[in-house]
Amino acid sequence: MPRYRTTISSSDREAMLDLVRKHKVQIDEHSSHTTESGSYSVDAILELADMEKLAEAGYHVRRHEDVDETGKARQKEVGRGDRYKDKEPSSR
Numbered sequence: 001m002p003r004y005r006t007t008i009s010s011s012d013r014e015a016m017l018d019l020v021r022k023h024k025v026q027i028d029e030h031s032s033h034t035t036e037s038g039s040y041s042v043d044a045i046l047e048l049a050d051m052e053k054l055a056e057a058g059y060h061v062r063r064h065e066d067v068d069e070t071g072k073a074r075q076k077e078v079g080r081g082d083r084y085k086d087k088e089p090s091s092r
Helices: 013-021 048-056 067-076
Strands: 003-010 040-047 060-066
Touching (some): 003 013, 003 048, 048 060, 060 067
């Protein structure tokens, strides 16, 4: 099941605390923000079913990229093998 990076927001501070206490959402560390209008937001990695449950509970959930697809794409950028294997040690 795909997982997505999401931003969860609400204008109710207690509701935001309930994300962890009641809904058991693991939020990304250092992602909490308070806007000038007084609403709160945090980032988390969620599956679609979890996003739907939170939306039904009154949270605004904004879906971003699929973290699994993004991770696979980034792994293709990583070199293969040992790039130091055949190099001679440098003399100092």
